[in-house]
Amino acid sequence: MINIIWFAMLITGIITAIIKGNMEMITKATIEGAEQAVTVALGLTGIIAFWSGMMEIAKEAGLMNFLARLMSPIAKRLFPEIPSNHPAMGAILLSFSANLLGLGNACTPLGIKAMEELQKLNQQQETASNSMCTYVAITASSLTLIPSTVIAFRAANGSVNPTEIIGTTIFATTISTLAAILVDKVLRNFYY
Amino acid sequence: MVTFINLLSQWAIPIFLIVIPTIGLSKKIPVYECFVQGAKEGFNTVVRIIPYLVAMFIAIRVFQQSGAMESLISLINPLTSIFHIPKEVLPLALIRPLSGTGALGILGDLLATHGSDSFIGRLASTMQGSTETTFYVLTVYFGAVGVKNVKHSLLACLASDLAGLFASVYIVWRIFS
Numbered sequence: 001m002i003n004i005i006w007f008a009m010l011i012t013g014i015i016t017a018i019i020k021g022n023m024e025m026i027t028k029a030t031i032e033g034a035e036q037a038v039t040v041a042l043g044l045t046g047i048i049a050f051w052s053g054m055m056e057i058a059k060e061a062g063l064m065n066f067l068a069r070l071m072s073p074i075a076k077r078l079f080p081e082i083p084s085n086h087p088a089m090g091a092i093l094l095s096f097s098a099n100l101l102g103l104g105n106a107c108t109p110l111g112i113k114a115m116e117e118l119q120k121l122n123q124q125q126e127t128a129s130n131s132m133c134t135y136v137a138i139t140a141s142s143l144t145l146i147p148s149t150v151i152a153f154r155a156a157n158g159s160v161n162p163t164e165i166i167g168t169t170i171f172a173t174t175i176s177t178l179a180a181i182l183v184d185k186v187l188r189n190f191y192y
Numbered sequence: 193m194v195t196f197i198n199l200l201s202q203w204a205i206p207i208f209l210i211v212i213p214t215i216g217l218s219k220k221i222p223v224y225e226c227f228v229q230g231a232k233e234g235f236n237t238v239v240r241i242i243p244y245l246v247a248m249f250i251a252i253r254v255f256q257q258s259g260a261m262e263s264l265i266s267l268i269n270p271l272t273s274i275f276h277i278p279k280e281v282l283p284l285a286l287i288r289p290l291s292g293t294g295a296l297g298i299l300g301d302l303l304a305t306h307g308s309d310s311f312i313g314r315l316a317s318t319m320q321g322s323t324e325t326t327f328y329v330l331t332v333y334f335g336a337v338g339v340k341n342v343k344h345s346l347l348a349c350l351a352s353d354l355a356g357l358f359a360s361v362y363i364v365w366r367i368f369s
Contacts, residue, residue, distance in 0.1 A: 001346050002330075006251050012264075013254035020259055029253035036253075037245035041238050049234030054208065056230025057216040057223050101201045111329070112237055112336040119337040126340045132333075133345035140329040141352035146197050147321030153300055154317055159308030165317040171363045172322035176356030183351040187344035 044108060051109035055091070064090030078138075078181070079131045081121065088117035092135060099143040111139055134184050141180035144173050237336050244335030248327055252290045261286055277361050280312050284319055289326035289353050296320070315364045323356040 017026050058064055068075075068089030075082065075089050082088050091114035098106040114135060122129040128136075147169050154162035216223045255261055265282045272282060280302060288295045299320045306312040326349045334342050 002342055005346070006247065009251040009255035009260075012260040013251075013256075013258040016260040016263060017258040022258075025257055026254055029257045030250050033250035033253035034246050037249045038242060040249075041242045041245055045235060045238045048237055049231040052234040052237070053227035053229075053231035054212055057221060057226045058212050060221045060226055061212070061216045061219045063212065063215060098204075101197070101204050103201060103204055106205065108332060109234075111333055115333050115337045116237075119339070122337075122339075126338065128334060128339050128341060128343045128345055132337075132339065133343055133348065136330060136333050136342075136345045137348040137352060139333070140324045140326045140349040141356070142322060142324040144321055146201070147317075148198070148201075149296070150299070150317045150321045153296070153303060154308040154313070157300070157303035157308045157313075159303075159313075162308065164309075165314055165321065168314070168318040168360065168363045168367055169321035172318050172356050172359040175359035176323055176352045179355030180348050180352035184344065184348040187347055191343045 047105045048109040048112065051106060051113065055094075055110075055113050058090075059087055066090070067093045078134055081129065081131045082118075083121075086117070086121070088114065088121060088131075091117045095139070096143055099139065100145050102144065102146055102148050107139075130188050133188065134181070137180040137184045138177060141177040142173050143177065144169060240338060241332050241335040244331045248331045252327070256287070256290070256294070275358065275361065276365065277357070278312055278315070280306065281316050281319060284316055285357050288319065288323055289350070292325040292328060295325070311364065311369065314368055315360060318360040318364050319357060322360055323353050326350065326353055 013029075014026055017023055055064075064087035065085050068085050068087060071089050071093040072084040075092070076084065079089070079092070091110065095107065095110035095114045098110050115132065118129060118132050118135065119125065121131065146166060150165065150169070151162045154165070213223045213227075216226065261283070265279070265286065269279050269282060273279065277285070284295060284298045284302065287298055299316050302316045303313050308314075308317070330342060330346060330349060334340075334345075
């Protein structure tokens with residue numbers, strides 16, 4: 001699936017460029033894309049190292065197991081494959097909280113931490129486990145309470161009531177998260 | 193409620209910074225060495241995700257800058273107009289899963305052109321806040337642990353993006369008009 005989408009984006013892009021006669025654009029886009037990848041990754045280095053360090057202390061202190069127990073009532077349903085008390089559960093809870101609170105640059109490092117814990121439980125190291133699919137689908141569906149960036153943008157563009165979209169945003173994001181959980185639960189029966 | 197959550201967001205990281213090392217010390221953990229040990233892994237993680245990001249960003253840029261995305265928009269417009277999705281927000285709907293900064297750029301443009309408090313402005317604001325940069329999340333999260341076969345998660349993510357779009361159109365229509 002991801003192979004098809006990746007290939008389709010490239011080939012339709014190149015065909016469009018041929019039709020429009022601007023092939024230089026493709027070269028430019030390729031170089032810029034490659035550069036951007038490294039810039040984004042390196043930009044994350046410090047903050048990922050920071051959270052990895054904090055999480056190591058939290059794990060050693062048994063905090064992750066504590067959080068895992070807190071979450072187990074919901075977690076048992078969403079992630080039946082994860083043993084209760086496993087640090088993966090705690091890492092997932094922390095990353096969900098960071099997303100809900102809108103802690104922008106804490107989300108990715110904590111999410112990666114959760115994936116690393118899930119990978120320890122994974123049977124086939126190069127294939128996603130069901131728990132990983134559920135976890136990524138929920139994260140990618142966005143968990144938002146206060147869309148602070150959007151509110152700031154609206155205020156900057158002369159909105160009389162910049163926060164009026166909080167309610168509609170929470171509604172829409174709840175639906176998108178429910179859809180992610182539902183589709184994940186249905187489709188996992190067709191993929192092995 | 194809003195002020196409370198905003199306050200919580202501001203306090204969250206400082207609280208983490210106090211609570212985690214304090215609990216660590218109280219359990220006689222060498223907190224400094226432990227932190228460094230964990231932070232060391234951070235660099236390896238970054239190196240691991242680079243190839244995945246290179247692959248994804250090149251495809252996204254080629255698709256977007258060649259004009260292929262605009263063609264796709266005019267192709268799907270007749271279909272989406274059946275569901276009362278205004279064509280002005282289609283670029284945002286397509287870019288949102290691909291590029292976070294790209295989507296913010298389009299949002300800013302829509303708010304400036306149509307006004308923050310217009311139907312388009314409210315709809316675009318709701319769409320932006322209610323979904324994530326799906327492909328970035330998929331690439332970085334699976335890339336960080338070296339998973340190549342993402343199984344059904346991509347379809348689940350795309351279904352959720354679509355649900356988010358329909359839900360945004362429905363609720364903004366319902367509440368504001």
